[in-house]
Amino acid sequence: MATHPGGLTSTEAPAVRVRDLHRSFNRSGGVLEGLDLDVAPGEFVAVLGRSGTGKSTLLRALAGLDRDVDGYGEIEVPVAVSVVFQDSRLLPWKRLLDNVTFGLRAPDADERGRRALAEVGLAGRERAWPYELSGGEAQRASLARSLVREPQLLLADEPFGALDALTRIKMHELLRRLCEVHRPAVLLVTHDVDEAIVLADRIVVLDGGTVQTDVRVELTQRSPVAPGFGELRDFLLGRLGVQEHLGADFIAPGRRRATSATPS
């Protein structure tokens, strides 16, 4: 297993602390079976894993959206948590600004909503109805709705999964920029290995109900043609079982292969 010591300094309290998390759905074997995870404040962690490995189950647990599910374990998350899903989940009967500020109890809610819409490039669309938006615009509105709450933790479950490749790249740029400004801790579930490498400080791979791989992304450039990008992609694909042979021998960036004790 590729490991890393976590994104924390010794004095820093984590934004997310999960210990021995178990979740099951009344069938043989649990979905999460003793999962441990720390996420530092402001750290961007991408979560990869084969379909059905429990990524959404983990996010729902962190969001407190699984109270009726069997399981136990310790979960500590900040008070301010926002969730973004694959579909924008905008309320069709509310205009855009009202969607963004929905449930926000603040005297300056409208002003904050307008600012958030401007940040995601939707200034001037405050009175639009959700049906008038493209998929990418709807996801941008969904990001604005999350950020207007100034979350300390942003949970995103395949937020760009339904978007075309070009819109996805634009969304990556937008999300990176927004995270640099607002600095929430982020847990992003994705099936897209390149997306994980482009966006994340750290990538974890779920398998067998726990974190099987935990690797820090230490690339100077986040472009698929940058040195080290392809190597990391191959390693992660190996861990996902896509290219079995590549996973075994990869040395995560910043690590050294242990000298083998070959008899001379």
Ligand SMILES: Nc1ncnc2c1ncn2[C@@H]1O[C@H](COP(=O)(O)OP(=O)(O)OP(=O)(O)O)[C@@H](O)[C@H]1O
């Ligand atoms: N409400 C539920 N009732 C019963 N089983 C469930 C429920 N939710 C999830 N599961 C099961 O738990 C397992 C993990 O599901 P989960 O949605 O967390 O996977 P995932 O890693 O997000 O998969 P995907 O990549 O396909 O989205 C799956 O086998 C799924 O069938």
Ligand SMILES: [Mg+2]
């Ligand atoms: Mg899922």
